[in-house]
Amino acid sequence: MSNPQTTRRDFMRATGASLAAASIGSAVASADQGAATAPPARTFGYAIVGIGSLAEADILPAFAHTQRARLMGLVSGDAAKARETAARYGMPERGLYTYDTFDRIADNPDIDAVYIVLPNNLHAEYTIRAHKAGKHVLVEKPMANTVADCEAMIAAAKAAGRQLAVGYRLRYEPFTEAMIRMAREQEFGALGAIVCEAGFNIGNPAQWRLQKAAAGGGSMMDIGIYAVNAARYLSGEDPLEVTATESTNRSDPRFKEVEDTVHFHLRFPSGLIASCLSSYTVNLNRFRVHAQRGSFEMEPAWNRTGLRLRVLRGSVVEQRYLPQRDHFAAMMDHLAERAAAGTAPLTDGVDGLNDMKVIEAIYASIQQRQPVRIG
Amino acid sequence: MSNPQTTRRDFMRATGASLAAASIGSAVASADQGAATAPPARTFGYAIVGIGSLAEADILPAFAHTQRARLMGLVSGDAAKARETAARYGMPERGLYTYDTFDRIADNPDIDAVYIVLPNNLHAEYTIRAHKAGKHVLVEKPMANTVADCEAMIAAAKAAGRQLAVGYRLRYEPFTEAMIRMAREQEFGALGAIVCEAGFNIGNPAQWRLQKAAAGGGSMMDIGIYAVNAARYLSGEDPLEVTATESTNRSDPRFKEVEDTVHFHLRFPSGLIASCLSSYTVNLNRFRVHAQRGSFEMEPAWNRTGLRLRVLRGSVVEQRYLPQRDHFAAMMDHLAERAAAGTAPLTDGVDGLNDMKVIEAIYASIQQRQPVRIG
Numbered sequence: 001m002s003n004p005q006t007t008r009r010d011f012m013r014a015t016g017a018s019l020a021a022a023s024i025g026s027a028v029a030s031a032d033q034g035a036a037t038a039p040p041a042r043t044f045g046y047a048i049v050g051i052g053s054l055a056e057a058d059i060l061p062a063f064a065h066t067q068r069a070r071l072m073g074l075v076s077g078d079a080a081k082a083r084e085t086a087a088r089y090g091m092p093e094r095g096l097y098t099y100d101t102f103d104r105i106a107d108n109p110d111i112d113a114v115y116i117v118l119p120n121n122l123h124a125e126y127t128i129r130a131h132k133a134g135k136h137v138l139v140e141k142p143m144a145n146t147v148a149d150c151e152a153m154i155a156a157a158k159a160a161g162r163q164l165a166v167g168y169r170l171r172y173e174p175f176t177e178a179m180i181r182m183a184r185e186q187e188f189g190a191l192g193a194i195v196c197e198a199g200f201n202i203g204n205p206a207q208w209r210l211q212k213a214a215a216g217g218g219s220m221m222d223i224g225i226y227a228v229n230a231a232r233y234l235s236g237e238d239p240l241e242v243t244a245t246e247s248t249n250r251s252d253p254r255f256k257e258v259e260d261t262v263h264f265h266l267r268f269p270s271g272l273i274a275s276c277l278s279s280y281t282v283n284l285n286r287f288r289v290h291a292q293r294g295s296f297e298m299e300p301a302w303n304r305t306g307l308r309l310r311v312l313r314g315s316v317v318e319q320r321y322l323p324q325r326d327h328f329a330a331m332m333d334h335l336a337e338r339a340a341a342g343t344a345p346l347t348d349g350v351d352g353l354n355d356m357k358v359i360e361a362i363y364a365s366i367q368q369r370q371p372v373r374i375g
Numbered sequence: 376m377s378n379p380q381t382t383r384r385d386f387m388r389a390t391g392a393s394l395a396a397a398s399i400g401s402a403v404a405s406a407d408q409g410a411a412t413a414p415p416a417r418t419f420g421y422a423i424v425g426i427g428s429l430a431e432a433d434i435l436p437a438f439a440h441t442q443r444a445r446l447m448g449l450v451s452g453d454a455a456k457a458r459e460t461a462a463r464y465g466m467p468e469r470g471l472y473t474y475d476t477f478d479r480i481a482d483n484p485d486i487d488a489v490y491i492v493l494p495n496n497l498h499a500e501y502t503i504r505a506h507k508a509g510k511h512v513l514v515e516k517p518m519a520n521t522v523a524d525c526e527a528m529i530a531a532a533k534a535a536g537r538q539l540a541v542g543y544r545l546r547y548e549p550f551t552e553a554m555i556r557m558a559r560e561q562e563f564g565a566l567g568a569i570v571c572e573a574g575f576n577i578g579n580p581a582q583w584r585l586q587k588a589a590a591g592g593g594s595m596m597d598i599g600i601y602a603v604n605a606a607r608y609l610s611g612e613d614p615l616e617v618t619a620t621e622s623t624n625r626s627d628p629r630f631k632e633v634e635d636t637v638h639f640h641l642r643f644p645s646g647l648i649a650s651c652l653s654s655y656t657v658n659l660n661r662f663r664v665h666a667q668r669g670s671f672e673m674e675p676a677w678n679r680t681g682l683r684l685r686v687l688r689g690s691v692v693e694q695r696y697l698p699q700r701d702h703f704a705a706m707m708d709h710l711a712e713r714a715a716a717g718t719a720p721l722t723d724g725v726d727g728l729n730d731m732k733v734i735e736a737i738y739a740s741i742q743q744r745q746p747v748r749i750g
């Protein structure tokens with residue numbers, strides 16, 4: 001008889017795979033299984049570093065929908081929570097680490113990669129330590145709090161000969177893929193303008209996201225980065241210049257240390273400009289491309305589920321229906337695949353670095369009250 | 376027996392009034408007729424100066440929907456076209472003028488106001504001449520090509536003791552009125568950001584709108600001004616500072632002289648910022664207010680008909696249905712009413728002047744590559 005843990009894991013693996021094929025990850029599944037071969041083995045082990053709300057709500061459940069990735073490690077300062085989580089997900093206790101014992105993952109062959117879900121100011125340190133331990137890394141966005149840290153992380157990946165991916169989950173889901181295709185193939189003609197807006201009304205003033213030292217900044221670092229990344233992947237260009245203005249009510253207890261709303265323009269080499277908005281007080285959830293013969297937009301644009309894509313031509317509004325996919329599962333599988341092939345992931349360290357260059361220029365433009373070139 | 380012209384005019388008057396009450400101008404009609412009195416007499420005579428496409432497609436037909444305004448004059452360089460138009464609309468030939476005989480309208484008691492629908496660079500001259508002739512003036516937007524011209528026009532109105540209105544037709548229709556009410560009454564909480572986008576793909580490169588001397592500029596003067604005006608009426612504030620960037624393909628034959636796409640931020644005294652877009656290559660037709668508990672938007676926002684208003688709260692999208700109204704008829708009636716009362720119209724010369732201050736600052740910001748204060 002197999003032990004209960006193994007049984008449970010095997011059960012999840014089987015149902016997870018079939019669920020993914022049937023409803024959530026159909027595009028991935030059909031592509032992978034096109035040649036009527038067996039699905040790839042779920043042999044690429046991840047250790048999740050940090051069991052916060054994102055890990056609990058989205059990342060850990062995503063392992064039910066992966067094709068290649070499996071949960072084989074947890075790193076947490078809370079031993080009881082880690083043990084309880086390991087049991088819930090059928091993960092072997094040998095994969096449990098604290099922040100003090102983290103570097104010992106080097107000796108654990110179950111773990112191929114770590115997925116870093118810590119506060120932003122810890123991203124660089126844990127990425128570099130993971131690479132030194134010989135692991136691939138998937139790190140949540142923002143990649144780090146400074147351009148210098150991003151560069152150090154890229155250097156560490158290179159030195160270790162391991163892959164470094166940044167958690168831009170939207171790049172792994174069908175609506176974003178369709179938007180990029182429509183933009184690049186100029187389905188509605190040349191692009192005239194891009195508008196990307198990302199924001200929400202943030203709660204608890206005591207959370208680390210509102211502390212400058214931990215978060216590196218305010219809405220820009222957490223949600224505005226979606227707009228920066230979208231403007232870059234929709235245009236297919238890196239901006240040359242940034243112009244930004246800030247609107248923050250400093251008497252709001254949430255904004256003692258960090259910025260609330262930022263309006264910014266990104267000027268691309270082609271001459272195209274993206275108008276973007278980032279906010280910690282208003283809901284902003286729209287990426288739109290205006291082309292000569294029509295506009296196309298996602299709204300909601302950055303949610304984990306329920307994304308929508310509309311095309312607007314004059315008074316005609318067309319809704320495009322696409323399968324929904326588990327973003328986190330697809331992203332974790334992608335790194336597994338690329339790591340096996342020895343090639344860089346789609347959202348690699350340079351992608352994360354380039355966003356941070358833009359964000360640093362945005363902060364500089366706000367301070368200097370003038371356009372700032374990115375170089 | 377009455378002559379055929381009079382009969383036709385009386386017929387149009389009667390049906391126009393009932394049409395307005397029944398379908399198009401119901402909000403106006405019910406307000407005006409609330410006391411069960413007879414509708415106001417259509418005795419306020421307009422002379423239309425310039426019979427171009429806007430006059431032919433929208434302004435002249437609007438007299439079928441007015442309650443107070445009637446067509447009593449036409450000023451055109453094309454005598455045959457003017458006579459033919461007068462006959463079509465049942466207008467007396469004594470109201471026909473050329474640009475040379477224009478000043479003689481002073482002697483025509485049928486004409487209470489002129490509606491100037493000429494190329495932008497002629498707005499100031501004809502406004503001032505009309506005021507000197509003792510007439511009220513409704514002038515198409517942009518009010519003029521420079522702030523200095525706007526100021527001269529306001530001075531001329533004051534000297535003549537006549538009213539000066541600028542043709543911001545959206546201020547006279549129910550969707551815009553609802554948006555303003557929702558913003559001012561903070562139906563969804565404090566405002567966090569405003570986004571106003573106005574643009575279209577302009578045709579014929581030879582038209583006056585693409586000539587700097589005639590139009591004063593490119594998309595900003597013609598369509599971007601809707602975004603400026605909307606940001607001002609939705610916020611209820613005049614901006615302190617403008618930051619603008621331009622994106623124009625100068626190899627496009629339409630943009631030899633004037634700008635195509637402009638991205639600009641308006642910073643208001645309250646700290647609120649509006650992100651705006653103006654374009655002569657892409658369709659942009661959306662004004663949105665982001666408030667703390669929801670967003671509300673018009674899209675289409677600036678069309679003459681078919682306007683739509685949506686409220687977005689999380690994933691809930693609510694469409695608000697309102698009566699459509701003939702914008703031009705309502706605007707012409709409004710000036711008639713205010714002129715009779717001796718009070719300034721809703722969209723007066725100062726409104727037009729304030730938009731031009733913003734537009735001049737936008738051009739200065741593009742040139743200087745820095746934020747420009749308005750004051």
